[in-house]
Amino acid sequence: MEKIKLDSREKTDMVDITEKVKDAVKNSGVKSGICLLFVPHTTAAVTITEYADPNVMKDILTSLNSLVPFENDYKHEEGNSAAHIKSSLFNFSLEMIIDEGELVIGGYQGIFFCEFDGPRENRQVFVKIMEG
Amino acid sequence: MEKIKLDSREKTDMVDITEKVKDAVKNSGVKSGICLLFVPHTTAAVTITEYADPNVMKDILTSLNSLVPFENDYKHEEGNSAAHIKSSLFNFSLEMIIDEGELVIGGYQGIFFCEFDGPRENRQVFVKIMEG
Amino acid sequence: MEKIKLDSREKTDMVDITEKVKDAVKNSGVKSGICLLFVPHTTAAVTITEYADPNVMKDILTSLNSLVPFENDYKHEEGNSAAHIKSSLFNFSLEMIIDEGELVIGGYQGIFFCEFDGPRENRQVFVKIMEG
Numbered sequence: 001m002e003k004i005k006l007d008s009r010e011k012t013d014m015v016d017i018t019e020k021v022k023d024a025v026k027n028s029g030v031k032s033g034i035c036l037l038f039v040p041h042t043t044a045a046v047t048i049t050e051y052a053d054p055n056v057m058k059d060i061l062t063s064l065n066s067l068v069p070f071e072n073d074y075k076h077e078e079g080n081s082a083a084h085i086k087s088s089l090f091n092f093s094l095e096m097i098i099d100e101g102e103l104v105i106g107g108y109q110g111i112f113f114c115e116f117d118g119p120r121e122n123r124q125v126f127v128k129i130m131e132g
Numbered sequence: 133m134e135k136i137k138l139d140s141r142e143k144t145d146m147v148d149i150t151e152k153v154k155d156a157v158k159n160s161g162v163k164s165g166i167c168l169l170f171v172p173h174t175t176a177a178v179t180i181t182e183y184a185d186p187n188v189m190k191d192i193l194t195s196l197n198s199l200v201p202f203e204n205d206y207k208h209e210e211g212n213s214a215a216h217i218k219s220s221l222f223n224f225s226l227e228m229i230i231d232e233g234e235l236v237i238g239g240y241q242g243i244f245f246c247e248f249d250g251p252r253e254n255r256q257v258f259v260k261i262m263e264g
Numbered sequence: 265m266e267k268i269k270l271d272s273r274e275k276t277d278m279v280d281i282t283e284k285v286k287d288a289v290k291n292s293g294v295k296s297g298i299c300l301l302f303v304p305h306t307t308a309a310v311t312i313t314e315y316a317d318p319n320v321m322k323d324i325l326t327s328l329n330s331l332v333p334f335e336n337d338y339k340h341e342e343g344n345s346a347a348h349i350k351s352s353l354f355n356f357s358l359e360m361i362i363d364e365g366e367l368v369i370g371g372y373q374g375i376f377f378c379e380f381d382g383p384r385e386n387r388q389v390f391v392k393i394m395e396g
Binding site: 219227 | 297298311313314317319320322323324327328329353354358359360361363368369370372373379385392396
Binding site: 036040075076077084089122126128130 | 160165167179180181182185187188190191192195196199211222223226227228229231237238239240262264
């Protein structure tokens with residue numbers, strides 16, 4: 001198991017971790033298998049989207065913040081219920097295929113850590129590579 | 133493959149299955165690998181959230197019931213379209229890492245079966261443990 | 265790794281790929297393991313829902329199109345931000361269990377490719393089968 005460490009910069013943020021995941025796959029030496037990403041937090045998620053235009057990330061976060069407002073008569077007294085809800089709407093795990101020693105993702109796809117209760121230091125994504 | 137069986141108590145409900153999943157991992161004897169959870173229903177899901185405060189679960193369900201109302205001119209005559217939609221927004225599968233014989237989850241994370249068309253008896257979550 | 269190829273027919277669409285996934289599992293000869301589906305696009309997803317009534321798919325797409333409108337002052341100039349957002353709300357990967365040589369899914373469950381920026385030809389779902 002490897003750990004990708006990162007800091008988020010805003011209350012809601014998307015951080016591109018594509019290269020770090022690709023590196024983990026290469027470093028493993030595994031030629032065929034799967035790569036599992038797991039987010040060990042309750043106010044963050046992992047997703048895929050078009051990496052080339054930062055406006056895509058802005059649109060995703062704006063839309064999600066509108067669907068799940070920061071304040072909404074929530075009962076949870078820590079004040080971050082919106083972040084918990086967004087994390088469950090996105091997802092805590094993501095699996096990809098490894099083929100011929102490379103991570104198999106689409107040409108437009110980037111892998112993003114999604115911060116929903118930032119900014120925070122020392123966020124993590126766990127990476128597990130399985131051969132098979 | 134193991135099967136976790138449970139009953140839900142409300143129309144929408146979140147049932148903590150963390151200990152049952154941890155037990156399945158321990159009972160398998162697997163030291164390193166992945167643990168896959170799969171929900172074999174179409175009106176239920178599995179997610180992760182902060183387990184310590186029941187208000188988090190209340191906020192998640194209230195928010196989801198507001199985003200996807202029970203009644204909304206749906207065409208499906210069984211009357212449970214909202215449950216199908218919520219299940220797809222959350223997810224049917226969840227994968228976690230097994231390391232040193234233990235399920236690797238964050239300190240605040242609990243694993244929850246999400247009922248969206250309850251209350252129901254004999255709901256299930258399938259557990260598959262892969263060594264590697 | 266296998267590739268399921270398909271065309272979508274509408275701007276938003278759900279295409280049943282259950283039989284193709286079952287065939288991939290049978291053809292692999294694997295008796296026990298997992299089956300990973302991965303969507304290599306940024307405007308499409310994969311999910312599970314009740315396959316028997318097409319109105320379920322209609323209700324899912326209508327609801328999703330209402331939650332995430334096609335036009336909404338998005339910044340991304342390609343005009344398909346709604347599709348990116350919907351794809352992240354659903355999911356790019358889905359994992360299922362293989363037991364006794366068969367894909368294990370619930371009796372009401374069908375597996376669907378979700379098109380959010382169609383209609384398009386040559387959409388793909390990658391299938392990876394792991395023995396274990």
